[in-house]
Amino acid sequence: MEIGISTFVETTPDTVTGEVISHAKRLRNVIEEIKLADEVGLDVFGVGEHHREDFAASSPAVILAAAASQTKNIRLTSAVTVLSSADPVRVFQDFATVDGISNGRAEIMAGRGSFIESFPLFGYDLHDYNELFDEKLELLLKIRDSEKVTWKGKHRPAIDHLGVYPRPIQNPLPVWIGSGGNPESVIRAGRLGLPLVLAIIGGSPMQFAPLVELYKRAAAEAGYDPDTLPVASHSHGFIAENTETAADKFFAPTQYVMNVIGRERGWSHYGRATYDAARSFEGALYVGDPKTVAEKIIHLRKNVGITRFMLHVPVGSMPHEDVMNAIKLLGTEVAPIVREEIAKWEKGQ
Numbered sequence: 001m002e003i004g005i006s007t008f009v010e011t012t013p014d015t016v017t018g019e020v021i022s023h024a025k026r027l028r029n030v031i032e033e034i035k036l037a038d039e040v041g042l043d044v045f046g047v048g049e050h051h052r053e054d055f056a057a058s059s060p061a062v063i064l065a066a067a068a069s070q071t072k073n074i075r076l077t078s079a080v081t082v083l084s085s086a087d088p089v090r091v092f093q094d095f096a097t098v099d100g101i102s103n104g105r106a107e108i109m110a111g112r113g114s115f116i117e118s119f120p121l122f123g124y125d126l127h128d129y130n131e132l133f134d135e136k137l138e139l140l141l142k143i144r145d146s147e148k149v150t151w152k153g154k155h156r157p158a159i160d161h162l163g164v165y166p167r168p169i170q171n172p173l174p175v176w177i178g179s180g181g182n183p184e185s186v187i188r189a190g191r192l193g194l195p196l197v198l199a200i201i202g203g204s205p206m207q208f209a210p211l212v213e214l215y216k217r218a219a220a221e222a223g224y225d226p227d228t229l230p231v232a233s234h235s236h237g238f239i240a241e242n243t244e245t246a247a248d249k250f251f252a253p254t255q256y257v258m259n260v261i262g263r264e265r266g267w268s269h270y271g272r273a274t275y276d277a278a279r280s281f282e283g284a285l286y287v288g289d290p291k292t293v294a295e296k297i298i299h300l301r302k303n304v305g306i307t308r309f310m311l312h313v314p315v316g317s318m319p320h321e322d323v324m325n326a327i328k329l330l331g332t333e334v335a336p337i338v339r340e341e342i343a344k345w346e347k348g349q
Contacts, residue, residue: 001301001342002308003335004044005037005327006079006234009057012260012316015252021317023056029320030057031067036324038071040331046079046109046234046310051117054260061094068102076102079197079234079310080111080178084132085118087156088140089164096168104169109197110137111178112185128155137177141192144172176232179211186211190218190226197232201312204282205233205300212305232308233300236315237286239293239329240322246287251275253316286311290333297338302345309338 009030013020021029034045045067047060057063064076076098081091091108099106112133119126135153143149143164152158177189178197189196196215198208216226236254240246251272258270278285286293293311300306313326 001297001339002043002230002232003297003330003338004042004046004074004308004310005033005330006046006048006310006312007033007057007314008048008050008055008312009063010054010257010314010317011056012054012253012256014317015256026056026317027063029323030063031070032320033323033327034064034067034074034076035070036327037331038074040328041335042074042327042331044075044077044107044308044310046077048079049082049113049118050115051121052115054257061091061098064106065094065098065101068098068105071102071105073105075105075107077107077174077176078109080109080113082113082115082118083110083136083140084112084129085122085124086136088136088143089159092140092143092164092173093166096166096173099168099170099173100166106168106170107174107176108140109176109178110140114180114199124155131155137192140175144175178234181208181211183211183214186215187218190215190220190224190229191222193219193222193224193229195230195232197234197308197310198306200233200235200284200300202278202284205235205284205304206282208233209304216305230307231305232310233304233306234310234312235284235286235300236313237293237311238313238318238322239286239288239290239311239326239334241289241329243288243292246289247276247279249318249322250287250314253314253318255316257316290329291337293330294334294337294341297334298341298345301338301342 011021011026037045047057047063049060051058060078095106095108139151148163149159150161176195176197179185180199219226238246238250255270279287286296297309
């Protein structure tokens with residue numbers, strides 16, 4: 001059972017002071033967070049790509065490269081790379097570079113992107129949303145699997161037997177598929193034999209169990225051993241020494257972001273009752289003291305089949321020291337409980 005952190009490197013207003021941290025300061029802070037995650041024994045740290053004012057991570061590979069030389073063991077991944085609006089050649093080169101600097105710890109998490117700012121920014125038509133992803137994923141995997149590439153598509157100039165460098169240490173360089181729970185994306189990942197990441201950020205996590213089964217069936221039908229394919233969750237949460245403190249600290253910044261995005265997408269108002277319901281044992285928020293969060297992760301592993309858990313913290317801007325404390329508690333208190341229990345459970349199966 002792998003346990004780690006994901007972040008979008010948020011720069012939203014502080015809900016108490018109204019102050020907004022600069023992009024530069026938040027970028028420096030996230031390097032400290034990645035270093036701490038490595039020091040406390042977490043397995044993976046993911047940085048998501050966005051192209052808007054309230055997130056500073058438009059280039060996850062650059063952030064991960066900066067962290068690569070300052071860490072020793074933690075795996076470094078995008079979460080996600082918006083592949084539909086990116087150049088697969090450049091994506092591969094960037095992460096092969098991170099792989100070299102980190103001595104073989106880089107991963108790509110490829111997704112279509114639930115935010116659409118990158119499409120007009122890089123000159124892509126949203127009408128091609130699905131087609132772009134399919135075509136670019138095909139090219140990315142072709143580059144991953146072969147040093148010399150010959151390829152032709154609709155949305156990018158053709159490549160005629162050209163080399164793509166540098167080559168990564170890992171062969172193949174891990175490519176995960178990020179999904180918000182769309183059955184088609186789950187089936188695609190299975191048919192390609194690629195690891196799957198599910199964004200479990202609402203409703204009941206147990207509702208994702210059928211999607212994991214669908215993924216495994218698709219993998220098996222395509223000739224892959226589903227037991228060898230990892231499945232990850234990306235889930236919002238926060239840890240403090242006691243559950244009441246964790247709940248109170250995490251609510252206001254989470255509410256702010258959920259309502260900003262909600263107004264953009266037509267969602268209903270996000271209030272304390274919704275938040276508290278999501279904090280329940282069957283809810284999608286992993287907020288509480290270490291024991292509470294550990295029990296929910298164990299429940300997710302046993303009942304949904306998740307083999308990598310990524311706590312997304314914070315959702316909206318929080319004091320850096322609170323985020324660092326949550327990372328420390330995840331690594332030093334939550335992870336040992338989860339790993340011990342899952343090891344016993346797997347041994348008894």
